[in-house]
Amino acid sequence: MPKGGVQSIDRAFAILETLAESGGVMGLSQLAERSGLPLATIHRLVRTLVDLGYLRQEESRQYSLGPRLMRLADAASKRVAAWAHPHMLAAVEDLGESVNLAMMDGDEVVYIAQVQPSKNFMRMFTEVGRRTLPHSTAVGKAMLLDTDPGTVRSLLSRTGMPQRTEHTLTTPDAFLAALDVARERGYALDEGEQEVGVRCVAVAVPDAPRPMALSMSGPTTRVTDAAVDEAAARLQEAARLIGADLSYAGR
Template identity: 35%
Template sequence: MPRRRELGRSDTVEGDSGDEPDYTVRAVERVCSILNLLQESIDGVSLIEVGQATELPKSSAFRYLWTLEAHRYVERTEDTGLYRLGLGFVGMQSRHLEVLRERARPWLERLRDEFDESTHLGILDGDRVIYVDIVHSRNRIRLASARGERDPLHSTALGKAVASRLSDTRVRELLGRTGMGALTDRTITSVEAFLDELARVRASGYAVDDEENECGARCVAAALPGTRLPAALGIGAPSTRLGPGDVERIAARLKEVSRQVSADPVPEQRGPAELG
C-alpha cells in the first residue's frame, strides 16, 4: 500500500475547503523577495535591508545570501558590503556568455596592442551595463574599470551601444528605473535626447562617451551583432590620448572586430596569431 505523504502547514487538499489550494513554499517566496529587492536597487542593498524585506533574522538572511552568492545569483561588493544581482542571471545563458567571452578575449588583447588602450566587453545586466572582460592598457595612466563593475546606460559608450539593440520602449523602462543622473556637465539627462543619441548610434554603428561618465575620459563602443545577449566591445582612454579626431578610426576598427567576434568559432579552434 503506498505511503501517504504528510501535509505541511502550507499544504491543503482540494475539497477540504472552498479556498484555492496553496502550494507556495515559504523558502522560495523569501528567495523571490530577496531577488526582487536586489532587482529594484541601483546601488545594492545591505544585509539588514534583506532581513527586513524577508522578515528573517540577520543570521538567516545571511545564509540565504551566502547560498545565492555561491551560485552566482548574488554578489557582494567588498568595499561597501552591499549585495546586488550577480552574473548567475546572465548565466541563464551562461554557456553562451562564456563562449562569447572566449571569442572576444583574443580580440580584446589584439585591440589593446593596436591602440595601446584599455579594451572592454560589456553586456546588459538588469538595467545597467556590466564589464564582463577587460584587457588593461599598459600605460601607467589609464582608465581603471574592473571586471564585474556596473555602469549606467545613459552615460557610457558601452551602455549606449548595448541600448541601441533594445527597443525605445525598453530603453524608456530601464531609464525610468535608474534615472539619468548627471555624472559630468556633458552627461545626457533627458530621455528624449538619449533616444536621439541612440538613433545616431544605430545609424553610425558606434557609440561615444565624450567625457559624459567621467571627466577626462573618452570611450568608443560598438554593439556585437547576431548575439543572444545585448553586448558590445569598447575602447577607453584618457581624453588627452583619445581625442575627437581618433574616434572615427577606432570606431571603424571596433565595428570590424565586432562582426568578426560574432562570426568566429570557439577560440580553441584558432589561436590569436591566426586572427585576421
C-alpha cells in the same frame, strides 16, 4: 528541435529562455502561450526546474528564474571573456588604448572583460565586474541602439539618470537623440559623461546571445576624432569576430 536532440531538455531551456526574455517572472498560462508548449508539459517541466533550483515559485504563484542559474551565468561570463580575449588583445595592440567588453544584466551594464595596453597606461573607472547604468556609457548606448524608444524610456524611468559629470545626459529625450546619432554613424560615444577627461567609443557585438558591446576608452588628449574613427572600424571587426565565436559556441 535540433536533429538528435532530447526533447525534454530542449523544452526546459525554452522555458528558461522565455522567462529570461520576458523579464524573469511569469505565470504558467503565460509561459504556455509564449513558448507554444502544452500547459500540462509546462507544469511538469516547471516543477522539475523548481526542484532543481533553476526556477522558484513566488507568493503570487508566478514563476521566476532561480538562484542556481547565477552559478551558471558566472561561469558562462568567464568563458565569454576567455573567448573574447584574443580579439580584444589584438585590438589593443593596434589601438594602444584600453578595450572593454560589457553586457546588459537586467537594467545595468556589467563589464565582463578588459585588456589594458602595455604602454600609455591610464586607469579608467571600468574594471571587470563593475556595474553602472547605461545612460552615461558608450557601451550602454551601443547595446540599446536597436531597442524601441518606448522600451528605452521605460528602462530610464526604472534606473533614473543620475548626473555623473557635467556632460552626462540626464533626460530621456537627450539620450534618445544620442542614440539616433549613434545609429546613423554606426558607433556610440561617451564624451566625458561617466568620467571627466575620458572619452569612449563603443560598438555592439553582433549575434551575441544577449546585448553586448565592445569599447575603447582613453584620455581625451589621446582619443581624438581621428582616433575615434580608427577605433570604431577596428572595434567593429573585433566585435564581429567575438560575435562569430559566441554564435559558434552556442551551436
